[in-house]
Structure formats: C-alpha cells, structure tokens
Amino acid sequence: MPILGAAVPYPIFFLQVRRQQYKSAFWWMLVWGVLQSIAVIVATTLAPETAAKVILRGQSYTKEMLHWIRTGDGMEGSLNLFLPDHLLHYGIFCILCVVTLSSMALIFGTWMLNYMNFYVAVLVKLSAKPWLAAILGWYPWSLLRIIGFIATGVALAALGLNLITRIRSEVPKSPFPKIYMLIGIGFVIADIVVKAVLAPIWQKLLLSALG
Numbered sequence: 001m002p003i004l005g006a007a008v009p010y011p012i013f014f015l016q017v018r019r020q021q022y023k024s025a026f027w028w029m030l031v032w033g034v035l036q037s038i039a040v041i042v043a044t045t046l047a048p049e050t051a052a053k054v055i056l057r058g059q060s061y062t063k064e065m066l067h068w069i070r071t072g073d074g075m076e077g078s079l080n081l082f083l084p085d086h087l088l089h090y091g092i093f094c095i096l097c098v099v100t101l102s103s104m105a106l107i108f109g110t111w112m113l114n115y116m117n118f119y120v121a122v123l124v125k126l127s128a129k130p131w132l133a134a135i136l137g138w139y140p141w142s143l144l145r146i147i148g149f150i151a152t153g154v155a156l157a158a159l160g161l162n163l164i165t166r167i168r169s170e171v172p173k174s175p176f177p178k179i180y181m182l183i184g185i186g187f188v189i190a191d192i193v194v195k196a197v198l199a200p201i202w203q204k205l206l207l208s209a210l211g
Contacts, residue, residue: 001054002111005036010106017157022177025157029150036110037117037138042053044121051118056111056117065119066126069206075201083192086145090188093149097156098163105156109149116142128211136206141195148187155181 009032016025044051044058052059068074075081089112096105118135127133155177162176 001114002056002107003187005110005114006103006106008032008036010103014101014103014157015026017154018161019156022154022158022180025154026150026180029153033146033150036113037120040114040117041121044118045125048122048125051121055114055118057115061115062119062122063124066210069203069210070081072200072203077191077203079196082195086188087193087195090149090152094152094156097153101160102153102157105153109146109153113146123206123210127209129209132209133206136202137208139195139202140198141191144187144194145191148184148191150184151180151187152184155184156166 009029013025013029016022031063040051041054041061044055064074065076068076075085093108096102096108116138120134123137124130124133158177158180
C-alpha cells in the first residue's frame with residue numbers, strides 16, 4: 001500500500017520540482033496527503049479486517065495509542081521517548097529524499113500516514129463520542145510534522161537533482177530552494193514543541209471522547 005499510494009502523486013511532484021515549480025509541488029503533495037488520509041479512513045471504516053491486514057503497523061500503532069489514551073503512559077506523552085524517534089524518522093526521510101529524489105522518502109511517508117489514519121478510523125469507531133474523536137484524532141503536532149516533511153521533500157528533491165547535474169559536470173539550472181528547507185525544519189521543530197506541550201492535555205480530551 002505505501003508503494004501504490006506514493007506512486008499516485010510522485011510523477012507530478014517530480015515533474016514540478018524538475019521545472020522548479022516548488023510552490024506547486026508543495027501544494028500538490030499537501031492536497032494528496034488530505035485525499036490519501038480520507039481514502040484510508042473510509043477504507044478502514046468500510047473494511048476494517050482487510051485494512052488491518054494490508055496497512056503495515058496499523059494495529060500495533062493503534063494499540064500503542066489507545067494504551068496511551070487510557071493510561072497516560074507511552075512514547076506519545078514523553079519528550080525523552082518520542083524525541084529520538086522523531087529525529088530518527090526525519091533523518092531517514094532526509095537521506096531518502098536526497099538519494100532517491102524523494103521517491104523512497106514518499107513511500108516512507110505514505111507508510112506513516114497510512115497507519116496514523118488507520119488509528120484515527122479505529123478511534124472514531126471505538127469512541128463513546130465519535131464526533132469528538134473525529135475532531136481530536138488527528139493531532140495538531142502531526143499536522144505540523146506532515147507540512148514539515150513535505151517542505152523538506154521539495155527542497156531535498158531539488159538538491160538531489162542539482163547533485164546529479166554536478167556529477168554530470170553540468171551547471172545546475174536552479175539554486176537550492178533554501179526557503180523550503182527552512183520551512184521544513186521549522187515545522188518539524190514546531191511539531192516537537194507543540195507535542196511536548198499539548199500531548200498531556202490531548203490525552204485527557206481523547207480519554208473523554210473514548211469514554
């Protein structure tokens with residue numbers, strides 16, 4: 001599923017980056033992320049057993065999140081626990097962006113996006129207040145992280161193209177779009193800060209929704 005999901009937006013994304021249409025590439029990936037999320041949530045709601053089989057880490061991530069909501073214990077609410085994990089994911093994503101022109105990075109990101117949406121669908125189904133769970137299910141810090149990853153993907157795909165051009169002993173056609181890298185890093189840092197502050201509050205709100 002991550003490969004099939006990533007195969008949908010990547011050709012257009014790559015073409016836009018190659019043409020230096022960085023703004024269009026950014027917004028295209030953002031729109032795709034919303035549509036991909038809706039598709040996975042709907043599919044999980046309609047066919048939960050099939051979704052559980054094909055969405056990698058969907059069940060284990062959901063179990064982890066529900067445990068955190070019910071007890072307050074777990075990686076989600078502890079900066080010391082989630083920070084190394086976040087930095088590792090971002091580091092892997094950045095390397096894949098440069099080396100594979102964001103293609104493998106998009107597969108990696110789609111994998112994470114899929115299991116997060118699987119969890120949201122299950123949370124809404126299990127909750128005593130499904131409307132509240134639907135509002136709270138997508139954490140604000142996760143939204144910041146997605147924006148940060150997309151901006152980073154745009155910048156580093158362009159960097160990868162420039163490196164290939166230099167290897168061919170040619171002059172790059174465009175400068176590295178630093179602004180998108182700065183936006184990416186800024187949103188990833190914001191994700192960490194907002195999560196550290198809001199996670200304990202969000203856990204209590206989600207517990208109320210879950211009942």
